[in-house]
Amino acid sequence: NAGVMQNPRHLVRRRGQEARLRCSPMKGHSHVYWYRQLPEEGLKFMVYLQKENIIDESGMPKERFSAEFPKEGPSILRIQQVVRGDSAAYFCASSGEGVGSPLHFGNGTRLTVT
């Protein structure tokens, strides 16, 4: 499967725990984006990364949230000390080089905080 791979598909955490969401981009893609979607709402941009660099984190909450895309391995979105309001679908997308390259999305991780 050469598509964007996200895991886990579903993640349940209790308040105060940490959530780690993983994303492997499509083969040949070096740009990774994370979006959050609440029920019945649109996709909200969180962060844009290239290998080892954060390019744009303007949509990322200042506290508890962090993202990385190391030289080796998947991109990780980490949420520390989760709260109920973090419950959402988190989608990762990747794109190739070139201005205007479309984003291709993974299946998402549904995070539920109890």
Added chain:
Amino acid sequence: QKEVEQNSGPLSVPEGAIASLNCTYSDRGSQSFFWYRQYSGKSPELIMFIYSNGDKEDGRFTAQLNKASQYVSLLIRDSQPSDSATYLCAVRKGAQKLVFGQGTRLTINP
């Protein structure tokens, strides 16, 4: 003003008719425009993208772009019940992030 605006719907269209979905954007520097389809509980899937003014056709889908009016639309001909989904308009400036509208929910009635 939102960066990308869509009518949230729901938009109801009879089977076989043309569905017309509209989107406006605020940043005149936007260069590329995308339409995604999202079924309930699923991830967005790319339908079409357009960069130049005018029309771009792909099967039953036509994207239309008017940069002077900052307007992009998607037409779906011969609508099928399987086209029932939420359609997301997205806009991009250069190699930056994709900014999405809130989506239009489309229902095709048999």
